[in-house]
Amino acid sequence: MRETAMNGWLKIAGLGPGDASLVTPEASAALAEATDVVGYGPYVERVPPRPGLTRHGSDNREEIRRAEQALRMTAEGRRVVVVSSGDPGVFAMGAAVFEALEAGEPAWRALDIQVLPGISAMLAASARLGAPLGHDFCCINLSDNLKPWALIEKRLRLAAEADFAMAFYNPRSRARPAGFARALRVLREACGPGRPIVFARAIATPEEAVRVTTLGEAEPEMADMRTLVMVGSSLTRRIAREEGEWVYTPRSASGAGS
Ligand code: SAH
Secondary structure, eight states, X not given: OHHHHXXXXXXXXXXXXXXXXXXXXXXXXXXXXXXXXXXXXXXXXXSOOOTTOEEEEEOTTOHHHHHHHHHHHHHTTOEEEEEESBOTTSSSXXXXXXXHHHHSOGGGGXXXXXXXXXXXXXXXXXXXXXXXXXXXXXXXXXXXXXXXHHHHHXXXXXXXXXXXXXXXXXXXXXXXXXXXXXXXXXXXXXXXXTSEEEEEESTTSTTOEEEXXXXXXXXXXXXXXXXXXXXXXXXXXXXXXXXXXXXXXXXXXXXXXX
């Protein structure tokens, strides 16, 4: 029994933005050897069933309980993969597992745990557009589930002042439809109406849709929970072409920005 327990491992993996071709070979190999997959229901369903693999899908708000379950199964000697979309370290299960590890059983600290990187939504979206994050950028989660709105607004203002390009995760949900409208108002005020904004929806899935416009023309309804939103810095450029356009941020900046 002890020997078996020693053989357990936990891999915290990202499944990329959607398409199977964007799952890393390392994550696929871990899934091929796993006895258990743990995660939010829709992500767990992206892992095809096979004999010997138990899939544990759970609700969106169960992160800590799910992390504890994964650690417990690992301690029992199982080979567990915790899955997130994109990269597991970007607003996902990675931090939840370490939070559970820090607060949990001391013996868990000896477990064989590895984090496997994945292609985060901002990287997949950025690749579709060209290189909107080609120079300094920051990345903000617009959900106020786990932090107060005042902090989000402060970060938006300071990021605009620092003239970062910005990537926004979790822009808008049915549970909190007003927040994104407020975020757009703050950004319009701080960056001006001509600043490019990109709505990259369901990238690398059959429902993929990309829209480029300006803060002056942007409507809150252009984003939902499947959208990654990017706002350019003062230097971000748009290159028109027959179908769609490219967006990029040059590699050099001369002065104080906007
Ligand atoms: N760990 C994930 C992010 C989870 S937060 C990652 O690294 O990508 C969930 C948010 O990610 C969504 O609200 C959306 O803003 C973004 N997102 C995830 N997949 C996406 C996709 N295929 N296209 C566009 N945005 C996506």
